[in-house]
Amino acid sequence: MAPLPLNRRRFLQSGMAASATALLAAPGGPAATRSTAFAAPAVQETTNLRVMVWGRPDTVNWAYQAFQRAAPDAARGITVEPVVGGPGDQEVAEQFRLLLSAGGQDMPDVIRLNRTQVPEFAAAGVLADLTDLIAPYREDMIENALQLASFDDRVVAIPTQLKSKVWYYRADLFEEAGIDPAAVTDIDAFVEAGRTLNEALPESFISSMRAEAPGYLQQSIVTSFSPIAFYDREAGQFQVTTHPGFRANYETLDKLRAPEISAPVDAFTPDWAPAFGDGTIASVLINEWMTGFLPLYVPEQAGLWKVHAWPNVGDSNEGSDAGGAVWVIPAQAPNPEAAFEFLATANLSTEGSLALLEIGGLTPFVTSAREQVPSMPAPEPAVGAENPIPWPPDFFGEEYFPVVFDAEERLTWIDFDPSAPRELSLWFEWSERFVAGQQGIDETLEGLQADLESQIGDPWQV
Amino acid sequence: MRVGPSQSGRTALTPVPLPRTGRGAYDGGEPVARIPVDAATGSGTGTSAMATTTQPTDVVRSRPLAAVRAAPRPRQRALGERLTPYLFIAPFLVSFVVLFLGPALYSLVLSLYRYRGYGAASWVGPANYERLLGYHQFWASWSNTLVYWVAGAAVTLVVAFVLAVLVYHGPIGGKLFYKPAIFLPNVMAAVAAALIFQTLFAPGSGVVNSVLGVDIAWDQDALFGKLAVVALRAWHSIGWFFVIFLAGLTTINPELYDAAKVDGATALQCTRSITLPLMRRTFLFAVVIISITSLRMFAEPNLIFGTGDGLAPAAFQPIMNQLYLNLRAGEFGLASAVAWLIFVPIVVVSAVQFRLLRGDDGGSA
Incomplete structure (x- = not known):
């Protein structure tokens, strides 16, 4: 075959073809698939990290300030841009799915999730494997924090906020009613204390519930019976009718919904914050994230609120609602090395953990930092900070950290599966009917079991 | 279809009344001139020499012979007339297909799968509909x-x-x-x-x-x-x-x-x-x-x-x-x-x- 004459058009065509081939074949080219594990850190001079969170960007700003304090030199090479993915964790998960469906374009470097959503994405292999990178920090992390970040023996996340069970109560009202929280050791004692409180102070209640049993309350109740999961993977079936935790949930709700025990106010409704303000709600069984809400709702009540361990449900007071919040690095993140450096320094180093506590009130979960907390002085309030979180002992008393640290040692969570969001929504729908008195415990459990089977089937099958 | 020369002997365009629809009346639009005819040869698409003897009716306008000869061939012109309206509505059609019809059909297909929006999709047939209806x-x-x-x-x-x-x-x-x-x-x-x-x-x-x-x-x-x-x-x-x-x-x-x-x-x-x-x-x-x-x-x-x-x-x-x-x-x-x-x-x-x-x-x- 005679050689083709090389005119200008053919020259340009050949050049473009060669360039495209080289681009596609290159490891970092657009067609390359990123491994879920990445190589040694190679931070560029200035890297901008996009971090997706829900609600407000505060948590990103806190983490970055902690990063700056702990590693000022490294922080000069990394900037952080918060991206609010929606009002709640489920909206962020939804955004993550959409980004994945779009082939990973505009994928953030870091995404904040609750433990609830981690199994879905970890099982799908779309999260970076941090097992090797986190090795230097493992010894210093408390075991529950490490487990929170793990899935199938791999570390796929970096914890940022544990959500252990904490009971917040108005010490002044309890004292007036003659209630000793230390004597409230189980739910029956809690209910009895509620009656005592309401008799002494008819406008005050030890709990609150109206049309809905809050999800955090129900998850906190069932996790007293850990290990617990909706779906028994070995048996290949849902187990809400057979696992004692789910029945105990409704038995407990049945006691709590009594009119002299619970104020007729639902959580996160317009009536909720005012009910704290006027003393209608005198205590709340909840998780440690309430530390960030109460000072916003009732700043004038600093010093009146105290914390205590939850009463036992069944034989235990371990548990949490969602386990905790974590940072994940998507496998398709553009700057995974810089993202890990930022997250690890802010959350897993001693200096970063203590800075996060000072700035955002986040309890550290690395042992070296926890040891220093009891002797820490109250930090100066941040100048110009929006909604600054007060130093927890200033608002909740000196026993705050011992109570919370103790609860974090008993942190357990539902063994979530990839269909957890749908399982939770079905569960809460049935609980609404129960709380409304439309059906009894057996009917509720059987109905929930039937819906889980018909609407989800096998949650691990995609 | 009626064609014929004008009274002046020059080529004429004869209006063709719009057909009446089954229900409605004539919509009042302008008559449509369709078939140009060369009076000298009597040629014209679909016409015969006999047609040239037909008395002209409803002549709306006439044009010089050269102009008629320069006009597009009837088939080409008919094609253009048919395509023109579609060109006008093309922007809507394209956006309708790309932004609505396509995604709608895709969602119809998707409704027969179990799919999280990424990764593999599992065929489940009508199971999703059965789940919902039950x-x-x-x-x-x-x-x-x-x-x-x-x-x-x-x-x-x-x-x-x-x-x-x-x-x-x-x-x-x-x-x-x-x-x-x-x-x-x-x-x-x-x-x-x-x-x-x-x-x-x-x-x-x-x-x-x-x-x-x-x-x-x-x-x-x-x-x-x-x-x-x-x-x-x-x-x-x-x-x-x-x-x-x-x-x-x-x-x-x-x-x-x-x-x-x-x-x-x-x-x-x-x-x-x-x-x-x-x-x-x-x-x-x-x-x-x-x-x-x-x-x-x-x-x-x-x-x-x-x-x-x-x-x-x-x-x-x-x-x-x-x-x-x-x-x-x-x-x-x-x-x-x-x-x-x-x-x-x-x-x-x-x-x-x-x-x-x-x-x-x-x-x-």
Whole structure:
């Protein structure tokens, strides 16, 4: 075959073809698939990290300030841009799915999730494997924090906020009613204390519930019976009718919904914050994230609120609602090395953990930092900070950290599966009917079991 | 098809009357000149020499022979004429196919799979539809939606029509004030309006309970809670339908009312015998629009009664919640199936409304 004459058009065509081939074949080219594990850190001079969170960007700003304090030199090479993915964790998960469906374009470097959503994405292999990178920090992390970040023996996340069970109560009202929280050791004692409180102070209640049993309350109740999961993977079936935790949930709700025990106010409704303000709600069984809400709702009540361990449900007071919040690095993140450096320094180093506590009130979960907390002085309030979180002992008393640290040692969570969001929504729908008195415990459990089977089937099958 | 030379012996274009449709009359458009004929040769597409002897009729214009020869060949011209309208509507067609039809068909396919939006999809056939049709909350959500639709449409359309008639015909002053005042709530964003109603209908500290001195559990009572949603829908949309009805009223010839008054008709009789029949097409438009918007309602009940997860209790959830819940849970197949199980009833309802309200005049509303 005679050689083709090389005119200008053919020259340009050949050049473009060669360039495209080289681009596609290159490891970092657009067609390359990123491994879920990445190589040694190679931070560029200035890297901008996009971090997706829900609600407000505060948590990103806190983490970055902690990063700056702990590693000022490294922080000069990394900037952080918060991206609010929606009002709640489920909206962020939804955004993550959409980004994945779009082939990973505009994928953030870091995404904040609750433990609830981690199994879905970890099982799908779309999260970076941090097992090797986190090795230097493992010894210093408390075991529950490490487990929170793990899935199938791999570390796929970096914890940022544990959500252990904490009971917040108005010490002044309890004292007036003659209630000793230390004597409230189980739910029956809690209910009895509620009656005592309401008799002494008819406008005050030890709990609150109206049309809905809050999800955090129900998850906190069932996790007293850990290990617990909706779906028994070995048996290949849902187990809400057979696992004692789910029945105990409704038995407990049945006691709590009594009119002299619970104020007729639902959580996160317009009536909720005012009910704290006027003393209608005198205590709340909840998780440690309430530390960030109460000072916003009732700043004038600093010093009146105290914390205590939850009463036992069944034989235990371990548990949490969602386990905790974590940072994940998507496998398709553009700057995974810089993202890990930022997250690890802010959350897993001693200096970063203590800075996060000072700035955002986040309890550290690395042992070296926890040891220093009891002797820490109250930090100066941040100048110009929006909604600054007060130093927890200033608002909740000196026993705050011992109570919370103790609860974090008993942190357990539902063994979530990839269909957890749908399982939770079905569960809460049935609980609404129960709380409304439309059906009894057996009917509720059987109905929930039937819906889980018909609407989800096998949650691990995609 | 008739062709022939003009009386001056020059080539002529002969108009071809538009065919009458089965029902309608000639629409009054310009006659269409179609076939150019060379008088010298008698040639012309589909014509014979005999045709040249036919007497010319309805000559509309003539052109020089050279111009006729330079004109496009008939087949080419016919093709161009056929394509031109499509070129004009091409932007819409392209966007319709790319942004609606394509995704809709994709969702139809998706509804037969189990798919999280990424990774592999598993074929499940009609299982998603079976799941939904066997799910009690799916039907409960439809039931809630029907209540919002029927009650909301009845209140909204009746009030909007009465207001429109009063403002248009009524002996009241300040019409320039009433028109924007009634329309004003429609300007407010639905989300903002719902948040205001959330405060109004809050069970404990709500304004409505306080003003009325009652203790209605708006968030628990299935009837009262739905009434709150209907009130919001009506308050927000009455202004829009008011404007629609006002526009409809202006299309009615005032002489009809004058004649009726001369004959002694009352205002009620005028409304019943003149206004209502002649506004049939306006009503059709209003009913179809309010039906579609009601059946795909989402924001109002969730914003008024939403709690921790932002969603209303099951007793108030509209059918769109089923779509949202599945989307939020990453169940794209189920969400697609829900979408089709909402779309099909909307089409059926719209078709029934068209048939019932179309009337005898062709129904081209």
